[in-house]
Amino acid sequence: MAAARLRLIAAVAIMAAWEALAASGLLFRDVVPSLWYIAKALAITLADPAFYRNLGVTSGEFLMAVSVGGLAGASAGLALGANRFLAAAYERWVHYLAPVPKIIFFPALLLAFGAGPGSKIAMGAISCFFPVAISVASGVRAVRPVLLNVGHGFRATTWQMATKIYLPAVREPLLNGLRLGFGVAAIGILLAETKLSKAGIGFLVMDSYRRFDMPGMYALLILVVLLVAAVNAALTRLNRN
Amino acid sequence: MAVPTLTVEHVTKRFGTTEFGVTAVEDFTFDVAEGEFVSVIGPSGCGKSTLFHIIGGLTGDYQGRVTVGGETVNGPHPAIGMVFQEESTFPWRNVIDNVAFPLELRGVSRAERLERALHYVTMVGLRGFEQRYPAELSGGMRQRVSIARTLAAQPKILLMDEPFASLDEQTRLLLGAKVTQIQQRLRQTTLLITHSLTEAVQLSDRIVVMTFRPGRVRRIVEVRLPRPRGDDILTSPEFGRYVAELWVDLREEANRGLDAAEHLAT
Amino acid sequence: MIRLAPVFGLVTLIAAGLALQGLIAIDVVSRYVVPPPSEVLAALGRIVVEEQVPARFLLTSAETFAAGLLILTAGVPAGFWLYHSRPFRRAFEPWVAAWAAAPLVLAYPLFLVLFGRSSITIVILGVAAGTAPVILKTVEGLAATRTVLIDVGRSLRLTRGQMFRKILFPAAMPAIFTGLRLGLTFSLINIVGVEFLINLGGLGQLINELAERYDLAGTYAAIGFVLLASMLFFVCLEHIERWLRRAYG
Numbered sequence: 086m087a088a089a090r091l092r093l094i095a096a097v098a099i100m101a102a103w104e105a106l107a108a109s110g111l112l113f114r115d116v117v118p119s120l121w122y123i124a125k126a127l128a129i130t131l132a133d134p135a136f137y138r139n140l141g142v143t144s145g146e147f148l149m150a151v152s153v154g155g156l157a158g159a160s161a162g163l164a165l166g167a168n169r170f171l172a173a174a175y176e177r178w179v180h181y182l183a184p185v186p187k188i189i190f191f192p193a194l195l196l197a198f199g200a201g202p203g204s205k206i207a208m209g210a211i212s213c214f215f216p217v218a219i220s221v222a223s224g225v226r227a228v229r230p231v232l233l234n235v236g237h238g239f240r241a242t243t244w245q246m247a248t249k250i251y252l253p254a255v256r257e258p259l260l261n262g263l264r265l266g267f268g269v270a271a272i273g274i275l276l277a278e279t280k281l282s283k284a285g286i287g288f289l290v291m292d293s294y295r296r297f298d299m300p301g302m303y304a305l306l307i308l309v310v311l312l313v314a315a316v317n318a319a320l321t322r323l324n325r326n
Numbered sequence: 327m328a329v330p331t332l333t334v335e336h337v338t339k340r341f342g343t344t345e346f347g348v349t350a351v352e353d354f355t356f357d358v359a360e361g362e363f364v365s366v367i368g369p370s371g372c373g374k375s376t377l378f379h380i381i382g383g384l385t386g387d388y389q390g391r392v393t394v395g396g397e398t399v400n401g402p403h404p405a406i407g408m409v410f411q412e413e414s415t416f417p418w419r420n421v422i423d424n425v426a427f428p429l430e431l432r433g434v435s436r437a438e439r440l441e442r443a444l445h446y447v448t449m450v451g452l453r454g455f456e457q458r459y460p461a462e463l464s465g466g467m468r469q470r471v472s473i474a475r476t477l478a479a480q481p482k483i484l485l486m487d488e489p490f491a492s493l494d495e496q497t498r499l500l501l502g503a504k505v506t507q508i509q510q511r512l513r514q515t516t517l518l519i520t521h522s523l524t525e526a527v528q529l530s531d532r533i534v535v536m537t538f539r540p541g542r543v544r545r546i547v548e549v550r551l552p553r554p555r556g557d558d559i560l561t562s563p564e565f566g567r568y569v570a571e572l573w574v575d576l577r578e579e580a581n582r583g584l585d586a587a588e589h590l591a592t
Numbered sequence: 593m594i595r596l597a598p599v600f601g602l603v604t605l606i607a608a609g610l611a612l613q614g615l616i617a618i619d620v621v622s623r624y625v626v627p628p629p630s631e632v633l634a635a636l637g638r639i640v641v642e643e644q645v646p647a648r649f650l651l652t653s654a655e656t657f658a659a660g661l662l663i664l665t666a667g668v669p670a671g672f673w674l675y676h677s678r679p680f681r682r683a684f685e686p687w688v689a690a691w692a693a694a695p696l697v698l699a700y701p702l703f704l705v706l707f708g709r710s711s712i713t714i715v716i717l718g719v720a721a722g723t724a725p726v727i728l729k730t731v732e733g734l735a736a737t738r739t740v741l742i743d744v745g746r747s748l749r750l751t752r753g754q755m756f757r758k759i760l761f762p763a764a765m766p767a768i769f770t771g772l773r774l775g776l777t778f779s780l781i782n783i784v785g786v787e788f789l790i791n792l793g794g795l796g797q798l799i800n801e802l803a804e805r806y807d808l809a810g811t812y813a814a815i816g817f818v819l820l821a822s823m824l825f826f827v828c829l830e831h832i833e834r835w836l837r838r839a840y841g
Contacts, residue, residue: 087682172597186796314689316693384747414744
């Protein structure tokens with residue numbers, strides 16, 4: 086109850102400050118447009134079929150990217166976590182590569198996959214791969230040894246061990262890795278789209294920037310942030326259950 | 327008998343509402359004289375820890391009165407030093423800095439507080455481990471660090487809540503001998519909360535037996551065993567007699583605890 | 593066996609490079625997509641001299657360092673404040689979580705208009721992207737402080753300030769560090785990303801320029817440098833973290 090009231094107060098205060106800033110004319114014209122214009126732009130954007138077409142393009146790229154990157158990351162994580170030799174041989178390289186801003190590979194990906202969705206999917210997949218792989222690998226190692234002994238005691242096959250013991254036990258680190266992976270994949274795809282593309286949300290943002298349609302740009306930003314926050318909240322909830 | 331330094335007078339503590347609540351401690355009265363070692367013993371779940379927190383001043387909102395040197399306790403009292411049941415060393419400080427912590431708070435200079443801390447580190451038998459971090463020590467060693475830290479504050483009254491509960495039997499007995507030795511040397515007024523009969527008999531001048539929920543004073547037993555008491559006392563017939571006598575009281579209370587648990591389960 | 597594994601890993605990686613060289617030589621892989629590794633190695637020296645790699649490296653490092661410093665000075669107090677005030681925490685922790693997840697970099701044109709085309713804008717974007725994780729982890733770390741440690745502090749009658757300095761802050765330290773690592777990762781993505789996108793400043797710009805000149809070997813060599821730079825950076829962080837872990841158990 087108190088939380089809801091605080092949020093309401095904060096939201097009103099932010100909006101009031103925004104309006105005051107817009108009315109003051111202190112900043113370059115139109116950079117901070119009145120909320121009313123932003124609301125209008127939101128309505129226009131939501132009614133525009135082009136928005137949904139471009140949202141479809143970006144969502145499609147995102148889904149492909151996280152399925153490819155997530156699956157590859159989870160498999161690599163399982164392998165690294167379960168096999169000490171593989172971990173000693175390759176895990177340090179995964180750790181080194183993980184924090185590297187993946188956008189630097191974009192010129193290479195453009196050459197390999199073209200200017201279309203292919204290069205964006207690759208960008209997102211590479212971004213998503215690392216957090217998932219690292220999280221799953223450490224999750225597998227954290228599986229209590231007694232559970233593994235139980236599995237071996239019942240003479241489970243490697244496949245049964247993977248699906249019946251490791252996978253349920255690493256559910257939480259997997260979801261954590263995916264949550265981080267989704268975030269960096271979204272950033273990677275959007276960055277790639279703003280650099281070079283003919284469709285997608287990143288393209289729309291650049292387009293409205295080129296036309297200096299600031300309210301339109303704010304509308305897009307608000308919608309993207311809401312979408313991503315919703316996906317993130319859903320994943321967090323999934324993790325708690 | 328000497329003047330009591332610590333008195334607990336008619337202390338009652340209820341948790342929850344009047345309809346749905348538990349009376350953890352009821353009309354609890356006893357005292358500890360200067361230089362005396364008193365144990366409060368009772369079955370698990372009888373409200374021992376509640377009593378510990380009340381005397382330590384960490385739990386308020388109870389009826390009755392706790393006094394130290396005639397002064398009513400209202401929040402943590404500077405004369406009381408607490409040793410907790412749970413592992414309570416600071417993992418980010420090494421042994422010597424853990425022990426020097428209370429001196430640091432008082433603004434004692436670094437050189438002096440290290441020297442004084444070293445004295446207590448030696449007393450609990452951890453000389454040579456000053457630079458180690460708690461993560462590198464065993465559970466028993468960590469608990470000794472906690473005890474040394476509390477002693478370094480030089481409290482008038484040492485208040486301990488099952489400090490050896492998480493340790494194995496052998497370590498517990500050895501540490502018990504160590505604590506009596508220290509207590510005798512410092513003539514340290516001590517109140518120990520425990521569920522262990524042997525521990526209570528080995529260490530105490532008097533033992534307060536607590537009933538199972540609500541926790542009341544069932545009986546106060548005076549232990550007339552000669553001091554100093556090393557670990558050889560554990561095998562003496564007098565020691566066995568005290569343990570057996572106390573077990574009669576405690577068994578009844580522990581059984582009531584078990585019955586209550588079964589009652590809840592059905 | 594296990595002791596040879598790192599060597600084995602390195603050897604297989606070199607072998608993969610050699611195999612790639614071979615595949616390019618027999619035209620299975622187009623040299624216009626992936627330049628031969630030998631040419632990339634040869635380009636390393638060239639771009640260091642011709643493209644001021646050391647200066648760019650310093651610029652990107654300075655931007656990241658500045659962003660990191662700002663992230664800490666803003667994020668940790670904000671985290672403390674949220675922890676301290678329960679209603680505020682309940683009200684705004686979800687907002688901070690949403691902020692952490694939001695792809696703020698999409699707003700970079702806006703930041704350009706507001707703050708101009710300069711390193712300052714890049715640092716601001718880095719801070720905007722990296723602060724939320726530090727706040728979240730600081731709150732998490734403080735909230736996870738064991739009650740018994742706080743009780744020790746209470747029994748020794750610590751003042752509110754002493755409680756923060758001597759117990760809560762050290763207890764939350766490992767979590768704060770995890771937050772910093774996460775925040776810096778996001779920060780670096782944004783800093784290098786924006787350098788690359790708007791062709792300004794350090795290593796990100798270098799890659800963009802070389803790519804636009806179709807200097808493939810140079811582009812790959814520059815990618816190698818960024819890999820090296822971020823590896824160095826995070827290896828340093830890891831060492832600090834390991835030292836902390838030893839001290840923190």
